[in-house]
Amino acid sequence: MHNAQPWSFRYFQGSRVLHLRADFDRAIPHSDPDARALHLGCGAALLNLRVAVVHEGWFPAVRLLPDPADPALLAAVQLTSAEGRESGLAVLYPAIHRRHSSRFPFEETEIPEALRTALSDASDREGAKLSFPGPWHQQEVLELVEEAERRNLTDHGSDEELGQWTRVDAPSVNTVPDGIPDYAFGPRKRGGKAPMRDFAGTRQVAGRGSADFERSPQLALLSTVDDRPEDWLRAGQAMERVLLLATLEGLSSSFATQAIEWTDLRWPLREPLSGMGYTQMILRLGYGPEGPGTPRRPVPEVLDIQP
Incomplete structure (x- = not known):
């Protein structure tokens, strides 16, 4: 996050x-x-x-x-x-090395059914379920994300954390080792239904433009049967396996976590037919530009080698 x-x-x-x-x-x-x-x-x-x-x-x-x-x-x-x-x-x-979050508009081109099945199978191998919501369920998901985004704009705690982990003065990937620099924010959403978080918040970013996003975004929900730390770890592995395969298949991706961050909004995200499972992640997938690389911490900070 x-x-x-x-x-x-x-x-x-x-x-x-x-x-x-x-x-x-x-x-x-x-x-x-x-x-x-x-x-x-x-x-x-x-x-x-x-x-x-x-x-x-x-x-x-x-x-x-x-x-x-x-x-x-x-x-x-x-x-x-x-x-x-x-x-x-x-x-x-x-x-x-190629997978990056892309916060740019995607094409309206539909992801082939065979590729959707392959992505779901990749998630299954890691013990999680990946589903592509139908029209009614997707509209519900989009409305929940929009509600969460509205809350975040006036929530002091969310705003403080966003300010801590976003950088509006980092000209290159090597300036800071973590967080999201402004060159990776993507444009402000002028129109469309894609569930985009505005990482700039109320701050102005010089040279940042606006754009129309997808009218029919393609979302996938990643869920697990239980909601324990072990399930979260399995979900994270499933998420990355899906994203790596999507990258190899020419898809770009981003995350829409806003509704998952609010307890009362997370529960209604679940699969509506069975009413079972815990939504762990909402993925936005599609054909579009690859996002820019974001900073990574130096290896000595994250790897300790013992005899």
Whole structure:
């Protein structure tokens, strides 16, 4: 959330084990009081790690939340030479470096049904469900996101966090190591129905224009049966697997998390036919420009190597 990058890795060379740890100093407590979004982001980082490990010819044996006494230890990954069922991950490796959030208008071109099915299958493999809402449900989702966006504009806590994690004076990707710089905000929405968060808030950004967005945005809801930290980690891995595959298939993407940040708005997002499941993420997908790269923390800050 907000490119806070709330993770760190520790590698134990002797045992060939990687630990993924949550960095709770980078939490966003007002908008994410239960650290659900933090776990999703760390889950996405874990999926990238698994993809890289398989790409290098190893097999990652993953244990989620291996120590109940240490909630910051989110996963332990044992690198082994044994063959496993991760062969489908290696092909995703090139997309890790290409996938960026795109906050620009997408085309109205419909995503083929076969590709939607492939994206849903990718989510299934990680223990989450990806669904594309029908017209009635999508309209409900869009209205909930709009309501959340209106609330955020007058919510002091949301505004403070947005100010902490957005940069309106960062001319290049190397200026700061985290957050969202203004060159990645995208244009202000002049028209259309795409659920866009305005990261500038009430601030003026020099040279920023406005644009018409999609009249018929293509949204996907990612959900899990339960709503525990383990489910959040699985959802984060599913989200990243979907996004990497979407990138390889020529799709751009962005997130619409506003309604998920409000408890009373999150529950109505659920799948309407069954009424079951917890919505973890709303994805906006489509054919359009790839977003610009955003900052990443230096490797020494996020990776500690032990004997």
